Amino acid sequence: MSKILIENVKIITMEKQDEIISRGYVLIEDSLINLVEEGEYTGEREGLEIIDGKGCVALPGLINCHTHIPMTLLRGYGEGLPLMRWLNEKIWPFEMKLNSEDIYAGALLGMIEMVKSGTTSFVDMYFMEDAIAKACKNANLRGFLGSPMIGDFWKQQIDESIALFGKYKDDELVNVLIAPHSPYTLSMEALKQAGEVARKYNIPIHIHIAETMDEVKIISDKYNTTPAKVCEEAGIFENNRTIAAHCVHFNDEDIDMVSKYDFTAVYNPQSNMKLASGIAPVVKMINKGVNVAIGTDGASSNNNLNLIEEMQTASYLQKLSNNDATALSAYETLKLATVNAAKAVGMEDRLGKIKKGYLADIILIDFGKPHMNPPTDVYSNIVFSAQGGDVRTVIVNGKVVMKDYILLSLDEKEIIERANRVFVDVINR
Ligand SMILES: [Zn+2]
Structure with a gap:
């Protein structure tokens, strides 16, 4: 079983507008969210992939x-x-x-x-x-x-x-x-x-x-x-x-x-x-x-x-x-x-929230940037102040696909070059 712990993180659950965990953790087991709690994780750490969410806000993908x-x-x-x-x-x-x-x-x-x-x-x-x-x-x-x-x-x-x-x-x-x-x-x-x-x-x-x-x-x-x-x-x-x-x-x-x-x-x-x-x-x-x-x-x-x-x-x-x-x-x-x-898409009981039992599709937005501070209203900062490039870490179905801005699942340079070649090729076909 793969286990990921996101800790030291502010969490927007999307369950209710005022349900914001100011500092807490999310424990992911395989493809599912298993724990969403305030404070410090005190359980077993062996075998955990740890993501330090300090300075970030976690929200549903x-x-x-x-x-x-x-x-x-x-x-x-x-x-x-x-x-x-x-x-x-x-x-x-x-x-x-x-x-x-x-x-x-x-x-x-x-x-x-x-x-x-x-x-x-x-x-x-x-x-x-x-x-x-x-x-x-x-x-x-x-x-x-x-x-x-x-x-x-x-x-x-x-x-x-x-x-x-x-x-x-x-x-x-x-x-x-x-x-x-x-x-x-x-x-x-x-x-x-x-x-x-x-x-x-x-x-x-x-x-x-x-x-x-x-x-x-x-x-x-x-x-x-x-x-x-x-x-x-x-x-x-x-x-x-x-x-x-x-x-x-x-x-x-x-x-x-x-x-x-x-x-x-x-x-x-x-x-x-x-x-x-x-x-x-x-x-x-x-x-x-x-x-x-x-x-x-x-x-x-x-x-x-x-x-x-x-x-x-x-x-x-x-x-x-x-x-x-x-x-x-x-x-x-x-x-x-x-x-x-x-x-x-008919998955309201499995997707779109950070909640126990939901699929682990979670993103971390970097609040360390100048345009994200002060974090007076976290929703306003995400919707009106953030840039797409402020997304720091991305987890889909319990797998980390981007960590600290580095893509783990895809070769970015190769994919960009291939797409550019395809465009020229199709135009000339
Ligand atoms: Zn269309």
Whole structure:
């Protein structure tokens, strides 16, 4: 049995806002948290891997609830175009040429970036998820992976998802989702089938809904209703768990409707700002009881996978758009990336908190930096003052993947060079 002791550390449990252990320890046994206590560890030390958390704050590993991880390869490619032109002229032609080795290289680049900014789990939608699953195993990161169903080949694509589910259904790190791309890129028949398969195998659904006004218009012209209502008509939400990226253009009726289901809206503020898609009605959704999580979207529309930076933007944009400085507080924002995200993937009793019996996905943020002091309000410092690079140590599923800023599971230099070679190679293909 492997045992890790994190000691001398301030602990944010995310159980309650005022539950902060000012100096304590966390004992990890194999993949689980076994003790979370105030004060000094007095038990047996032999065989323990000790992490001194002095000057650090421990919190649950962050969960990026919407990304397309291999799109790190497309970082900065096709800059400055609106969404539809950017997809049609740049992104989709590039992606047509990718093979599974390219995708593996891009996924590893994204995983380094995520670990180094405190993300321990991510919800992904991309082609050839098998290659991304392999990267998750090598990087020791927790992935919720869905191969997209899009356009006319959805039958074949859904079969691939079912096969991938069969392959990884007992895996500790890799979880498979059903990923109908969106109501505007699939037929009603395909959407219905996605809902049915998800119910049959009890797999969550990952989908884009109401990202842009273009999408709202396409759907309105075709069905005379909203993207969310089309999904409801197709039975996507019925007895399913749905993780819906964007939800930018939800109207009040859409919000009331999704609040009745096991539904999570994933807020992607930087991508929505960069592509001028709009501002998701996050405060309104939360007030109506909708679970809201947070994502970066792909690195090509962000342009990074830094969830700490994303949290800052998330809160600022809601404060500004609601004309209310109290909107989406630091603690509420941190919930989007921890407890709410755990609920989104159906693991609220195992993930997103530092609590006995929970999976040991824990990050340590370095409070020794000038911009982190004085530590007057720990939540404010993490959400508004911290940089991604302040994440010092990262543990996923009871394994240390980064210690004192050094990656242990991945060769950073080699992965960066490989990704750069792949980009040039694909462009010239
Ligand atoms: Zn997306």
